Amino acid sequence: MKEMKAGKKRIAGLIAACLVVSLVVWPMQVAVQAKDTITAEDGKKEDSSAQLLIDNENCYDGMDKTYADGYMPRVENQTAYLVVPIVSTVPLKDQSLRVSLSLGNGEKDPFVNKNYEKTVRLQEHVVNQQAERVNSYRIAFPLELKTERYNGSYPVVLTLKATDESGTMLQQELTVYVTIRDGMDPNAEPTTEATTEAPVVYAPKLLVESCSLSKESAEAGDTVTATMKLVNASQSESIQNLSVTVSAEEEYLTLMSATDTIYVGTIPAGGSKEIAYDYEVQAAAPAGQYDLTLAFDYADSRGTPYTGSGTGKIMVTQPLHMQFDPLVISDTVQVADVIEVQLQAMNLGRSTVYNVRAELSADGLKPEGTLFIGDMEAGTKQTGTVRVDVSSLSGVQMYGKTSGTITFYYEDENGTEYQETAEFSTTIQSPFSGQAEETKDAPGQWWIIMAVIGGILIIGGLTVFLRFHRRRETVDEVVEDPVAATERK
Numbered sequence: 001m002k003e004m005k006a007g008k009k010r011i012a013g014l015i016a017a018c019l020v021v022s023l024v025v026w027p028m029q030v031a032v033q034a035k036d037t038i039t040a041e042d043g044k045k046e047d048s049s050a051q052l053l054i055d056n057e058n059c060y061d062g063m064d065k066t067y068a069d070g071y072m073p074r075v076e077n078q079t080a081y082l083v084v085p086i087v088s089t090v091p092l093k094d095q096s097l098r099v100s101l102s103l104g105n106g107e108k109d110p111f112v113n114k115n116y117e118k119t120v121r122l123q124e125h126v127v128n129q130q131a132e133r134v135n136s137y138r139i140a141f142p143l144e145l146k147t148e149r150y151n152g153s154y155p156v157v158l159t160l161k162a163t164d165e166s167g168t169m170l171q172q173e174l175t176v177y178v179t180i181r182d183g184m185d186p187n188a189e190p191t192t193e194a195t196t197e198a199p200v201v202y203a204p205k206l207l208v209e210s211c212s213l214s215k216e217s218a219e220a221g222d223t224v225t226a227t228m229k230l231v232n233a234s235q236s237e238s239i240q241n242l243s244v245t246v247s248a249e250e251e252y253l254t255l256m257s258a259t260d261t262i263y264v265g266t267i268p269a270g271g272s273k274e275i276a277y278d279y280e281v282q283a284a285a286p287a288g289q290y291d292l293t294l295a296f297d298y299a300d301s302r303g304t305p306y307t308g309s310g311t312g313k314i315m316v317t318q319p320l321h322m323q324f325d326p327l328v329i330s331d332t333v334q335v336a337d338v339i340e341v342q343l344q345a346m347n348l349g350r351s352t353v354y355n356v357r358a359e360l361s362a363d364g365l366k367p368e369g370t371l372f373i374g375d376m377e378a379g380t381k382q383t384g385t386v387r388v389d390v391s392s393l394s395g396v397q398m399y400g401k402t403s404g405t406i407t408f409y410y411e412d413e414n415g416t417e418y419q420e421t422a423e424f425s426t427t428i429q430s431p432f433s434g435q436a437e438e439t440k441d442a443p444g445q446w447w448i449i450m451a452v453i454g455g456i457l458i459i460g461g462l463t464v465f466l467r468f469h470r471r472r473e474t475v476d477e478v479v480e481d482p483v484a485a486t487e488r489k
Contacts, residue, residue, distance in 0.1 A: 052097065052160045052172040055085040055136055058127040061352065062140060062413060073178045077289070077315065078145050080111075080178045081414070082156060085125070086137040090164045094369065095122035097162035097170075099139050103154075110149035110180050111156075116141050118415065121355060123374035138354075142414045149183040204300050205233040206242070208310030209272065211292070217317045220350065221283040223256060226292060227276045228312045232267040239267040242298040246277050252285035253292075253314070279314065287318045287351055287413075320412055321349035322356070327406050327424045333365075335399070335431045337390040341367075343406070344383045347376040354411040360386065362404020364393045364428045371406075393428060401427050 056068040062083040065071050074081045086097070101116035103109065120137045127134055139158070160172045207230070214225040232239050242264040248255070256278040267273050277292070292312040299305050328342040341360070347353050356373040371386040392398040403425040411417050 050088070050090040050164060050168065050170050052086055052088050052162065052170060052174075054174060055087045055134070058085065058132070058134055058136075059129070060085050060125055060127050060138055073143075073176070075145070075178070075180060075182065078147065080143040080145055080180075082139075082141045082143055082176065082178065084139040084158060084174070084176055086120070086139060086160065088137070088162070088170075090170075092122065092170075093163040093165055093167070095372075096120065097137055097160055099161075100159045101141065101143075102157040102159065103143070108150045108152070108186060110145050110152075110154060110178070110183065112144040112146055114144065116143070121357070121372065121374075123355065123372075125375060126377070140354075140413070140415050143178065145180075149180055150186040151180050151183045152186055153177045153179045203234065204237040204239045204269075204298065204306065206239060206267070206296050206298060206306075206308050206310070207231045207233050208294060208312060211312030211314075213314065217315050218279075218281050219317050219319050220252075220281050220285045220287075221319075223278060223280045224314070225276050225278050226312055226314055227274055228292075228294065228310075229272055229274050230264070230267065230310075231272045232269060234269050236269050237300050238269050238271075240299045240301060240303075241265065242267060242296065244275055245295045245297075247293050247295070248279070248290065250285075250290045252282040252316070253290055254280040254282065256280050281314075281316055284350065285316050285318075287316055290314045290316055318349060318351040320351065320353055320410070320418060322346070322353060322408070322410055322418075322420070323348055324358075324408050324420065324422065326422065327360070329424060329426050332427045332429055333390045334429050334433060335364075335390055335392050337431075339388050339390060340385055341371070341388055342383060342385050343371050343373070344381065345373055345376065345408075346381045347378055350378050352377050352413065354413070354415075355417075356382070356384075356408070356410045358384070358386075358406050358408045360388065360404065360406050362402050362424070362426075363395075364391050364402045365389075365404060365426075366391065376410075390428060399428050399430055401425060 054067055057066060059066045059071075060083055062074075062081060063071050064074070071083075073083070088097075096119050098119050099117065103111040103113060103116075105113060120139050122135055122137055124133050124135050125138055126132075143156070154177065156176050156178055158174045158176065160170075160174065162170045164170060209229045209231045211226055211228045214227075215222065218224045230242075230244070243261055244264060245261045246255070247260065257276075260277075262275050262277075264273055264275060290313070292314065294310045294312065296308040296310070297305070298308075323346045325344040325346075328344075330339065333339055343358055345356055353376045356376050358371040358373075360367045360371065366389045368387045368389065371384045373382050373384040376382055393400060393402060403423060406422050406424060408420045408422070409417060410419075
């Protein structure tokens with residue numbers, strides 16, 4: 001017995017020692033793990049292993065090559081088109097990040113300073129000439145350029161901010177360079193006052209100074225007028241007998257003017273004249289720039305013949321055409337329910353639409369996030385869902401009809417955002433309304449229960465009565481003939 005008590009004491013001591021060791025070791029482990037984090041300026045912990053990185057390996061829409069192969073932003077029409085695909089090493093809260101740009105403000109910087117900032121969401125992208133699909137954060141900005149700009153390579157600093165699923169704040173700065181080649185030589189020496197005057201051109205020289213459209217841009221399916229300004233660059237010689245013939249090699253432009261040749265006649269030295277052509281842009285025309293080639297035939301004042309050529313440009317855009325089905329939601333919902341609503345979107349246009357999403361707002365309905373669909377290629381249909389918590393109405397009346405709005409957001413390839421709004425309604429009911437309806441639909445159940453209970457009581461009463469009656473008969477027999485009763489026993 002004493003040995004058993006001693007054994008129990010040894011076991012208890014061993015357990016106590018293990019507890020002490022664990023209490024000492026566990027804080028040490030926590031302290032070691034804490035070394036893997038750094039503290040941000042706001043006091044929150046940042047995970048040093050979490051990073052926001054450029055996707056170097058894949059070629060996205062708007063890129064001619066990957067970053068690993070030397071991607072450079074495309075520069076045309078006074079705009080630099082910047083595309084930066086980002087991947088995160090950890091999942092991000094709300095699957096989104098915030099990006100802002102710093103462009104510098106030097107005299108020779110080519111950028112028009114604006115506030116470039118937006119939220120970018122995680123979505124699936126078709127990459128590498130539609131050969132693969134990846135999930136990433138595609139950042140796209142059209143950067144407006146100065147008319148007078150210098151050639152060179154200029155840094156664009158991107159500041160990325162996000163929060164991971166554990167609440168940790170992430171911030172990353174990345175630098176991408178924009179190369180300008182169509183500007184002025186930054187090393188050219190400034191001209192003196194003696195050379196500021198335009199040189200005298202003795203032979204007539206015809207130039208296309210500008211090309212303007214009757215609309216800001218020509219949408220596919222539109223009919224537009226292209227007006228071109230012709231300038232005689234000579235300061236001494238006039239242009240005689242000028243005729244201009246236009247041609248467009250692109251199959252998507254149809255000439256609507258009566259003829260492709262216009263007789264202009266005379267343009268005096270240093271003078272200008274305008275000519276105009278009407279074009280129909282085919283509905284299937286891809287978005288982009290289309291050239292109009294002008295061929296010149298003219299002579300100088302002495303009758304010497306000359307020929308020349310020039311180019312006008314038509315920018316064509318594809319209109320976005322999105323169709324959203326009505327929000328799918330039940331006619332009645334109950335307080336404390338969590339319901340799932342659906343939205344179906346169709347891209348009926350001829351170009352890709354980006355960041356398709358919807359936000360729902362109604363009294364008594366609280367969505368658990370944004371109804372997100374993502375990028376949609378031309379001619380595709382996709383469905384998005386979102387969970388919604390149902391609560392009582394905020395007014396005096398707790399239950400009843402509620403009306404709300406659903407706002408649809410989407411973007412074009414340049415990051416321009418569009419939105420549409422639709423209305424919906426439903427009725428919020430008490431959380432017990434379903435039980436009341438069940439009772440109302442089956443009124444006979446209570447009568448059945450009462451009948452069963454009554455039957456049980458009647459049977460029980462009959463049983464008691466019969467037992468009592470039999471006992472009385474036995475007692476009477478004993479009184480009348482005790483001997484016979486004893487014999488029966």
